[in-house]
Amino acid sequence: MQDENFSLFDRQVNVPIEDKILKVKDLTRMAKEILEQSFPSVIVEGEISNFKRHMPSGHLYFTLKDDEAQIRVVMWRSDAVRLKFGISDGMKVLVKGRVSLYEPRGDFQLYAANITPAGQGALQLAFEQLKKKLEEEGLFSEEHKKPIPVFPRRIGVVTSLEGAAVRDIISIINRRFPAVELVIYPVKVQGEGAAEEIARAIDDFNRGPIVDVLIVGRGGGSLEDLWAFNEEIVARSIFNSNVPVISAVGHQVDFTIADFVADVRAATPSAAAELVVPDRSEFLEGLQTSIGKMSKAVERATDQLTLELDKLMHHYALRQPVSLVEQKLQFVDDLSRRVQTSAEHFLDSNDQKIKSIHSHLNALSPNGILRRGYAFVESSGEVVTSVMKVEIGQSASIHLHDGILDTQITGKHEQKH
Numbered sequence: 001m002q003d004e005n006f007s008l009f010d011r012q013v014n015v016p017i018e019d020k021i022l023k024v025k026d027l028t029r030m031a032k033e034i035l036e037q038s039f040p041s042v043i044v045e046g047e048i049s050n051f052k053r054h055m056p057s058g059h060l061y062f063t064l065k066d067d068e069a070q071i072r073v074v075m076w077r078s079d080a081v082r083l084k085f086g087i088s089d090g091m092k093v094l095v096k097g098r099v100s101l102y103e104p105r106g107d108f109q110l111y112a113a114n115i116t117p118a119g120q121g122a123l124q125l126a127f128e129q130l131k132k133k134l135e136e137e138g139l140f141s142e143e144h145k146k147p148i149p150v151f152p153r154r155i156g157v158v159t160s161l162e163g164a165a166v167r168d169i170i171s172i173i174n175r176r177f178p179a180v181e182l183v184i185y186p187v188k189v190q191g192e193g194a195a196e197e198i199a200r201a202i203d204d205f206n207r208g209p210i211v212d213v214l215i216v217g218r219g220g221g222s223l224e225d226l227w228a229f230n231e232e233i234v235a236r237s238i239f240n241s242n243v244p245v246i247s248a249v250g251h252q253v254d255f256t257i258a259d260f261v262a263d264v265r266a267a268t269p270s271a272a273a274e275l276v277v278p279d280r281s282e283f284l285e286g287l288q289t290s291i292g293k294m295s296k297a298v299e300r301a302t303d304q305l306t307l308e309l310d311k312l313m314h315h316y317a318l319r320q321p322v323s324l325v326e327q328k329l330q331f332v333d334d335l336s337r338r339v340q341t342s343a344e345h346f347l348d349s350n351d352q353k354i355k356s357i358h359s360h361l362n363a364l365s366p367n368g369i370l371r372r373g374y375a376f377v378e379s380s381g382e383v384v385t386s387v388m389k390v391e392i393g394q395s396a397s398i399h400l401h402d403g404i405l406d407t408q409i410t411g412k413h414e415q416k417h
Contacts, residue, residue, distance in 0.1 A: 025103065032101040035108075039099035044071070044110060045118055048091045053080075060087060064095055064110065073097075075112040083115060084227075085126035092118040123223050127230050130257055134232070139239045140260045146244040148264055148276065152212035154181040155276055156243070158201040161186040165219040165248070165269035172273035177280050183211055188228070189218035195231035202237040202245070214241065215272045216258065217248030229256040238262055248272035370401035379409075387412045 022030075046064035053060055058077035063070050073095060087093075097112040117125045134140065155173065159166050166184065173180060185201040188194040198216065205214055216238065218226070228234065229249045238245045238261045247262035248269040259265040266272035362368050370376075377384040379396040390396060390409050398405040 024106075028101060028103045028106050032103060035099045035101055041096070041098060042110075043094055043096045045092070045094050046070075048087060048093060049089050051087055051089050053087075060112075062087070062089075064093075072102075072107055072109045073112050074102075074109055075115065079113050084122045085117065086129050087115065094118050121223075123227060123230075127223075127257070130230065130232055130235070131260065134235055134257065134261065139235060144239070146263045148244050148246065149212045150278065152180060152276065154183060154209070154211045156183045156185060156205045156211035156214045158185050158187055158198060158205070158214060158216040159218055159269070160189045163189065163219045165217060168270045169215060169248075169273045172270055173277055176274065177277035179280075180277055183209060190221065190225045190228055194228035195234050198228055199231075199233045199237040202234075202241055206240075206242050211243055213276055214243050214245045215248055215266075215269070215276060216245055216262070217266070217269050217272060218250070219269065220251040220254060226250050226254060226256055229258040231257075234258055235261045246272045246276060367401060370399070375400050387414055 044064060046066050049063045049065055049070075051060070051062040058080060060073075060075040060080050062073050064073045065071075075097075094116050095110060095112045096114045096116075097110050099108075099110055101107065102109050116122050138144070157166065157169055159169070161184070170182060170184075173182060183205075185205065187197040187201050189198070202214065202216065205211055216229075218229070220226075226249055229247075235257045238247070238258055244263045246264045246266050247256070247258045248266040248271065249256045249258055250268070252267035264275065266275050376399050377396050378399060379390055379394055382389075384390055384396065390412070392409055392411065394409045396407050396409055398407060
């Protein structure tokens with residue numbers, strides 16, 4: 001910055017700048033130097049627009065604006081990778097950086113070293129962004145939750161060896177159900193590289209050694225302390241785990257992304273230890289109660305069967321079995337005689353009916369009629385039913401019951417009605 005009563009001089013020829021003809025590059029370079037010297041570090045508040053991430057470089061480019069002005073902003077990849085949240089248009093932010101000028105275009109620009117949300121913490125914003133993204137992908141859905149085994153034989157624990165969490169887990173599980181085997185996988189639970197170690201531990205447990213359930217967590221702390229459990233890499237490892245995962249991060253009021261993805265969320269590491277195994281004393285007490293109930297049920301069933309057996313032992317059939325068989329044999333003989341008598345009566349009755357029907361049929365038969373003195377006349381192979389059907393001199397046969405008379409028609413007399 002220059003005093004208004006002091007003119008710029010060309011450093012090479014020591015003449016006032018207003019008296020020298022400049023090239024464009026000279027002017028932009030001079031303006032760049034003045035800006036960088038005058039504004040080495042500033043914090044500017046504004047709204048992001050025209051956001052772009054250049055690929056493959058990873059540099060960020062956007063415009064920072066307010067109601068009256070705007071400025072171009074550049075953030076190099078080396079600074080952008082440290083951001084804990086995603087940049088998008090419309091976001092109000094505080095940009096810390098230096099002011100300079102991009103000489104090829106003469107653009108006045110702000111080079112960002114750090115960006116924080118205006119009015120909201122960067123970590124909290126990153127938490128909300130990742131939570132929304134994973135929820136939309138279905139990573140929190142109940143249909144993906146795996147059941148926790150009631151009696152696990154081997155439990156994997158992913159946590160730090162330095163905190164109280166691992167001691168609490170070991171102590172509680174040994175007290176509640178000492179028969180179970182614990183496999184501890186020590187990891188960093190905060191700081192750089194912690195999320196990668198946690199995710200690797202979960203993946204390793206899914207390759208072996210074989211465990212029935214995993215506890216993943218740590219003791220309480222600030223949002224920054226717990227941040228490893230809010231990283232996407234940890235969330236996806238939990239979601240992809242074939243082994244059921246219990247998330248046990250912080251205190252009861254603390255919620256992390258891992259809690260939403262895990263099959264079960266425990267409020268604390270201690271709560272996870274109590275949840276993952278039954279209490280041996282309570283289990284044994286319940287077992288004794290069940291055994292007592294089963295014994296009483298068996299006793300009642302035995303008493304009932306004994307009564308039924310006693311009734312059978314005193315039953316007449318068992319006391320006089322031969323007599324019972326003899327009675328049944330006699331009953332069979334009686335039944336046989338009754339059947340035979342009924343059959344004979346049925347046959348006699350039907351024989352009389354048959355004889356009556358036979359006599360009636362004989363009386364109605366042609367031979368029966370002929371026996372009573374009737375006859376029929378046949379001529380030319382046909383039965384004569386009328387005097388009009390024969391002629392004088394025509395041969396005829398008279399059929400009687402005991403033979404046939406051959407004759408010749410010598411006359412016809414019609415019956416007068």
